[in-house]
Amino acid sequence: MSNEKEKMVTAITSMEDDFAKWYTDIVKKADLIDYSSVRGCMILRPYGYAIWELIQQQLDARFKASGHENVYMPMFIPESLLQKEKEHVEGFAPEVAWVTHGGEEKLTERLCVRPTSETLFCEHYANIIHSYRDLPKLYNQWCSVVRWEKTTRPFLRSLEFLWQEGHTVHATAKEAEEETISQLNEYADFCEKVLAMPVIKGQKTEKEKFAGAKQTYTIESLMHDGKALQSGTSHNFGDSFAKAFGIQYTDKDNTLKYVHETSWGVSTRLIGGLIMVHSDNNGLVLPPKVAPIQAIIIPIMPKKEGVLEKAEEIKAILSKICRVRLDNTDKSPGWKYSEYEMKGVPLRIELGPRDIEKGQAILVRRDTREKTIINLSEIGEEVLKLLEKIQTELLEKARKHRDTKTSTAKSMEEFKEILKTNQGFIKAMWCENEECENTIKEETGATARCMPFEQENISDVCVCCGKPAKKMIIWGKAY
Amino acid sequence: MSNEKEKMVTAITSMEDDFAKWYTDIVKKADLIDYSSVRGCMILRPYGYAIWELIQQQLDARFKASGHENVYMPMFIPESLLQKEKEHVEGFAPEVAWVTHGGEEKLTERLCVRPTSETLFCEHYANIIHSYRDLPKLYNQWCSVVRWEKTTRPFLRSLEFLWQEGHTVHATAKEAEEETISQLNEYADFCEKVLAMPVIKGQKTEKEKFAGAKQTYTIESLMHDGKALQSGTSHNFGDSFAKAFGIQYTDKDNTLKYVHETSWGVSTRLIGGLIMVHSDNNGLVLPPKVAPIQAIIIPIMPKKEGVLEKAEEIKAILSKICRVRLDNTDKSPGWKYSEYEMKGVPLRIELGPRDIEKGQAILVRRDTREKTIINLSEIGEEVLKLLEKIQTELLEKARKHRDTKTSTAKSMEEFKEILKTNQGFIKAMWCENEECENTIKEETGATARCMPFEQENISDVCVCCGKPAKKMIIWGKAY
Numbered sequence: 001m002s003n004e005k006e007k008m009v010t011a012i013t014s015m016e017d018d019f020a021k022w023y024t025d026i027v028k029k030a031d032l033i034d035y036s037s038v039r040g041c042m043i044l045r046p047y048g049y050a051i052w053e054l055i056q057q058q059l060d061a062r063f064k065a066s067g068h069e070n071v072y073m074p075m076f077i078p079e080s081l082l083q084k085e086k087e088h089v090e091g092f093a094p095e096v097a098w099v100t101h102g103g104e105e106k107l108t109e110r111l112c113v114r115p116t117s118e119t120l121f122c123e124h125y126a127n128i129i130h131s132y133r134d135l136p137k138l139y140n141q142w143c144s145v146v147r148w149e150k151t152t153r154p155f156l157r158s159l160e161f162l163w164q165e166g167h168t169v170h171a172t173a174k175e176a177e178e179e180t181i182s183q184l185n186e187y188a189d190f191c192e193k194v195l196a197m198p199v200i201k202g203q204k205t206e207k208e209k210f211a212g213a214k215q216t217y218t219i220e221s222l223m224h225d226g227k228a229l230q231s232g233t234s235h236n237f238g239d240s241f242a243k244a245f246g247i248q249y250t251d252k253d254n255t256l257k258y259v260h261e262t263s264w265g266v267s268t269r270l271i272g273g274l275i276m277v278h279s280d281n282n283g284l285v286l287p288p289k290v291a292p293i294q295a296i297i298i299p300i301m302p303k304k305e306g307v308l309e310k311a312e313e314i315k316a317i318l319s320k321i322c323r324v325r326l327d328n329t330d331k332s333p334g335w336k337y338s339e340y341e342m343k344g345v346p347l348r349i350e351l352g353p354r355d356i357e358k359g360q361a362i363l364v365r366r367d368t369r370e371k372t373i374i375n376l377s378e379i380g381e382e383v384l385k386l387l388e389k390i391q392t393e394l395l396e397k398a399r400k401h402r403d404t405k406t407s408t409a410k411s412m413e414e415f416k417e418i419l420k421t422n423q424g425f426i427k428a429m430w431c432e433n434e435e436c437e438n439t440i441k442e443e444t445g446a447t448a449r450c451m452p453f454e455q456e457n458i459s460d461v462c463v464c465c466g467k468p469a470k471k472m473i474i475w476g477k478a479y
Numbered sequence: 480m481s482n483e484k485e486k487m488v489t490a491i492t493s494m495e496d497d498f499a500k501w502y503t504d505i506v507k508k509a510d511l512i513d514y515s516s517v518r519g520c521m522i523l524r525p526y527g528y529a530i531w532e533l534i535q536q537q538l539d540a541r542f543k544a545s546g547h548e549n550v551y552m553p554m555f556i557p558e559s560l561l562q563k564e565k566e567h568v569e570g571f572a573p574e575v576a577w578v579t580h581g582g583e584e585k586l587t588e589r590l591c592v593r594p595t596s597e598t599l600f601c602e603h604y605a606n607i608i609h610s611y612r613d614l615p616k617l618y619n620q621w622c623s624v625v626r627w628e629k630t631t632r633p634f635l636r637s638l639e640f641l642w643q644e645g646h647t648v649h650a651t652a653k654e655a656e657e658e659t660i661s662q663l664n665e666y667a668d669f670c671e672k673v674l675a676m677p678v679i680k681g682q683k684t685e686k687e688k689f690a691g692a693k694q695t696y697t698i699e700s701l702m703h704d705g706k707a708l709q710s711g712t713s714h715n716f717g718d719s720f721a722k723a724f725g726i727q728y729t730d731k732d733n734t735l736k737y738v739h740e741t742s743w744g745v746s747t748r749l750i751g752g753l754i755m756v757h758s759d760n761n762g763l764v765l766p767p768k769v770a771p772i773q774a775i776i777i778p779i780m781p782k783k784e785g786v787l788e789k790a791e792e793i794k795a796i797l798s799k800i801c802r803v804r805l806d807n808t809d810k811s812p813g814w815k816y817s818e819y820e821m822k823g824v825p826l827r828i829e830l831g832p833r834d835i836e837k838g839q840a841i842l843v844r845r846d847t848r849e850k851t852i853i854n855l856s857e858i859g860e861e862v863l864k865l866l867e868k869i870q871t872e873l874l875e876k877a878r879k880h881r882d883t884k885t886s887t888a889k890s891m892e893e894f895k896e897i898l899k900t901n902q903g904f905i906k907a908m909w910c911e912n913e914e915c916e917n918t919i920k921e922e923t924g925a926t927a928r929c930m931p932f933e934q935e936n937i938s939d940v941c942v943c944c945g946k947p948a949k950k951m952i953i954w955g956k957a958y
Contacts, residue, residue: 034603034606034607036552036553036599036602036603037557037560037602038553038555038556038557038590041553041554041555042553043550043551043552043553043599043603044550044551045550046548046549046550046618049548049549049550049551050548050549052551053549069525069528069529070525070528070529070532071522071523071524071525071528072522072523072528072531072623072641073515073522074515074517074520074521074522074638074639075520075554075592075623075625075639076517076520076576076638076639077517078516078517081516094582094583095582096581096582097555097578097580097581097590098578098579098580098581099576099577099578099579099592100577100578100579100580101576101577101579102575102576102577102627102638103573103574103575103627104573105627110580111517111576113554113578113592120515120522123515123516124513124515124522127513128513139525143623144551144554144622146554148581148582148584159553159555159581160553160554160555162551
């Protein structure tokens with residue numbers, strides 16, 4: 001058994017040795033993805049896709065509960081349509097894939113594969129919105145999008161990725177702003193309660209906001225290596241797209257008004273976040289709420305009379321309350337332990353002839369490896385209790401980690417020192433001048449992650465230029 | 480009220496006047512789709528997408544119950560990969576969209592947008608299959624595909640459409656054939672039990688089979704206008720793709736063997752089928768199992784005291800057992816009747832002050848317009864009973880319609896006469912010579928829909944050439 005354990009340990013690079021290698025080892029060895037012959041596009045394997053399905057189902061239920069409806073738009077955008085909103089096309093045109101031929105025929109107008117679907121939604125909205133009675137429209141779409149990135153990494157940045165994009169239309173600026181914030185809050189709540197991933201909510205600077213947006217809000221999370229991950233964004237477009245696309249409605253007072261729009265999205269990138277927030281040198285660690293297998297039953301000496309029967313019996317009981325599997329293959333228990341540790345299964349249930357004699361089983365937590373001996377007659381309650389406990393404690397642990405990696409800087413020297421000694425989030429004051437933002441980025445490699453909603457007064461002056469400060473920024477090196 | 484009814488009746492072309500126009504009127508006026516500026520691509524609006532979600536959920540549960548797992552493959556296929564299986568590329572290359580540029584850069588190799596994903600799955604399988612222990616692989620994918628069609632019609636034939644594609648790998652030819660048939664049976668059962676759409680199961684002729692397949696099986700259904708719709712297909716590839724892609728495994732006897740593969744798919748085309756099988760001149764008719772709204776409550780004189788309260792109360796009761804909505808807008812009841820008839824809501828619940836006094840409500844079936852007065856205290860049971868009855872009777876009605884439009888032909892004269900007088904399925908004998916198949920197609924416009932599993936001996940000779948017959952074919956003009 002020890003032999004096999006060693007084998008697994010050498011099979012994965014430790015995160016202290018090479019964080020990037022550790023990450024790609026996990027995505028491959030936990031069977032989340034495979035590479036294909038298409039540069040920068042990944043294959044989501046059954047185990048990886050099952051995590052996405054759990055994310056999708058739970059988010060979709062939240063969206064529907066708040067009155068959003070799903071639609072499906074074409075995957076192609078004609079070049080002229082993409083160009084209708086000026087800032088938007090400037091932001092996206094350099095990174096789209098162009099379809100120039102259909103069958104044998106050269107197209108008269110190029111089509112891009114959607115990098116995001118604002119323009120298609122706007123064209124549709126202009127068709128279907130006429131009166132205040134048609135508002136609001138709260139639409140969402142689950143699909144894949146393409147962005148022609150130069151360097152790619154599984155889940156974090158790929159040429160094609162799966163996501164959802166919400167696109168809503170409102171009568172007033174106030175309603176649009178409320179929707180933008182309310183969806184950001186939904187994302188933050190989902191990340192904390194479901195993914196056990198603490199996030200900071202804030203507003204993007206002018207420099208970092210989405211192409212075409214009036215305001216972009218973001219949730220930012222911190223990875224094991226002290227780098228930040230933008231985990232979801234919510235944009236308020238005001239009426240700029242409405243003006244570009246002519247989306248107007250007749251209000252109650254019989255005057256024509258422009259609508260106000262929002263969009264918001266999260267993607268398979270969340271899975272990259274999950275990995276880098278919770279996992280360890282034995283492989284993936286998954287919060288129970290997004291674990292395709294929540295408990296794995298491993299029979300010890302399964303050939304002994306009664307062991308497999310008892311294991312099946314327990315599986316039948318547990319399958320009513322959680323996602324459980326029984327591994328009755330002929331591999332050794334030690335091999336199975338490593339295998340399911342690698343796959344991040346939250347709970348392992350060990351069951352051998354002596355346990356059965358004593359009417360007990362051993363539960364082992366993936367995250368802490370803590371063992372509990374429980375009474376078989378109470379296995380349902382015990383498993384549920386432990387799954388809940390793991391879910392809660394993973395969030396606490398991630399929050400603590402983030403807090404120890406969050407520092408404040410009052411000078412550029414301090415700023416740079418922190419990046420060397422305790423890379424993570426850096427809180428620092430800013431004068432709101434883009435020049436300072438650029439200088440900090442050039443000198444340190446950190447970018448303004450956001451102006452957090454929870455502002456603090458760390459100092460009265462900008463960390464860069466020393467002029468009066470207006471905002472506290474959270475800085476970090478980002479994925 | 481009669482005024483508004485008339486308005487609705489004139490708003491939709493009758494199917495007897497112009498079947499094609501009737502069809503497009505329904506897809507537009509029932510808010511299923513909208514057109515976009517991308518030729519041949521449709522927008523699935525919330526109501527249309529909700530039908531697809533119901534189809535998807537129920538099919539997905541069936542696939543998972545039989546051990547299939549979902550994955551996601553890239554949407555692009557490099558030209559060289561598409562060309563690996565000769566028959567396959569010849570079938571698909573003329574109708575794919577080509578990406579030639581990424582961002583500013585011209586690609587060194589063109590990528591096609593997947594028309595189907597056999598080649599990607601095969602490349603992946605070659606990577607991950609090594610031993611008999613790795614088999615079978617039972618994968619499925621939900622995605623959109625693109626086929627560069629010249630003429631398009633919503634749901635029936637569009638440049639881009641949503642579908643699922645199952646791709647499985649097996650150790651033996653026998654297992655692959657069993658999977659191919661078992662998934663065809665799953666489709667047939669789903670069409671009958673869920674979509675209330677009767678289908679004929681059979682095998683495609685050599686001429687009509689899928690590019691690269693050894694055998695293609697199909698489910699064929701008959702539309703109101705007597706045209707056939709290929710509603711789903713299941714292909715057995717044998718080991719041809721395995722040989723082209725080098726997918727081999729080491730068997731228990733330690734020898735290298737080629738795997739055997741299948742693929743099978745259904746698409747949003749099923750929604751087109753639903754419409755043309757069940758709907759009428761008042762609009763859409765939906766079987767309850769795929770109706771986004773199964774019952775609509777319409778309060779009569781909603782301003783009278785107690786009416787809305789009672790309607791809300793009934794909604795609360797019914798929402799526990801079915802998908803129910805209450806329309807409390809200020810539109811007239813007559814307007815609402817037409818609206819929900821157009822949308823195919825299976826049951827209408829009328830509730831006015833006099834009904835409430837008497838402790839009753841009126842239930843009106845969409846399909847037959849039959850009215851039933853029921854006791855409010857039993858509304859839950861009554862609604863469920865009626866929904867089940869509608870589901871069953873829609874299938875019976877469609878089956879009867881199909882049977883009256885199914886004829887047998889023993890000569891070409893008879894064959895042509897039937898197409899004029901009672902267009903539908905035509906059973907006729909065939910010598911298995913492709914020349915006769917071509918002749919019949921040229922002379923009549925009908926194509927061989929399938930060689931049905933349930934063979935009959937209509938005559939001893941081929942309907943075309945008079946030589947000895949080997950198979951009974953079901954012919955029809957097809958969408």
